[in-house]
Amino acid sequence: MTAPARSVPASTRELRVREPVAVVLLMALTFSTGVADAVGYLGLDKVFTGNMTGNVVILGMGAAGAEDLPAVGPACALAAFMAGAVVGGRLVRGAAAGWSTRVSALMAAVAVLLGGCALTAASVAGVGEDPAATVAVAALVAVAMGLQAAVARHVAVKDLTTVVVTSTITGLAADSRLGAGVPQPWARRGVAVGLLAAGAAVGALLLRLHLAWGLGVSAGITAGVALAGHLWARRAAHGR
Template identity: 45%
Template sequence: MSADSSEGAESAEGTPAYDREARGLRLVAVLLGLTVVSGLIDAVSYLGLGHVFTANMTGNVVVLGFAAAGAPGFSVPHTLASLGFFLVGAAVGGRVAVRLGGGSRRTWARLTLAAEAVLLGASAAVAFAAPDATATVYVLIAVTAFAMGLRNATVRRLGVPDLTTTVLTMTLTGLAADSRAGGGPGTRSPRRTASVVAMVAGAALGAWLLIHHGLGIPLLVTAVMVAVLAAVVSGRE
């Protein structure tokens, strides 16, 4: 019997057979790493692409309202482009989940994260090649928003509690409402706290890299980070 066909079975001695899903870094750690990436992406998009978010769509909907009201520094076309490409990416991610979600979680996560890494790498290449071109802003918004939509659809279907990787409103609500001070058990506080810290760290790193090195370097960092996570992710929470 091959290693693949024996997955999940038991050996003749009664010990568990090799489990490919357990090989690699657990999903909780990977999703925390992706939360850092989200902070980086939103720092780049908001500070470097005209006050638009490409990972945090909650903020983007609010920004769209600002732009529609004529508030200075905000752009309706930029925000609509981000929302539109995010939705397209999420739709593609949903299709991928239907196709791959019934099989190995490890394979599914690896493929979608590898696709995200390629997209972010392409964004970095565009930023390095033509940092001052008018079209560059739209290309970076479109590609990063599509990548974030693809990832969000995947993370949603994976269903790891309290780790959405891009939004923290419910995470913060859970921290307060389920804490001992709020009358709850406080059992998920470490994971939720880690998610908040990861987002802040990513945003701070992204802002610093953007201020000192321009658009290309922080986008390259996100591509490398996601590529590493794709290579080491397991299928276990």
């Protein structure tokens, strides 16, 4: 007799479909971060809103006496990013890793924050020129990026943090045939690097129209990701 097929627990079944979908969603957020970072660096007085490594380096060079480097903006962005990450970490505390309706809701909050920044940049004179207004908007974008990074970390897809690709590039090179020569998800890693760069290019082009355009596009992408993730999570929960 043929052994009866064992039923797969819902949690396992969800896990099998989780990562491919989560990869696509996090890839989109990586592109969105590239847009936001380009807006921050080129339009908000050389402030990285997603890549905190850049801000730390700028602050270090400024501390050594390098001229023409901002200090207040990067410092505020760094603190704001950490605050957003703290909130994100707190809100996913105790939840199972992976994309869920909670993650979708938090990504929607990121989209709202970015959308608010876009509206502020469009309606308030001086954003990008007035130091106080510029730092305020940059800090709010950094809060959104910190929240996004903490939630993406909870989703736990290797090599996709959405805000930085240094470790991804390291893995791509170190695991290559010229390096350790071990199997690696080279396509995922390469696409993640390319998408961050493409997002930065798009952000730089959108700055030619207005500062608000890049932030608006980033907000729209994040909102789309939140909606798609929510619909997918509902479908996965029903086993379809």
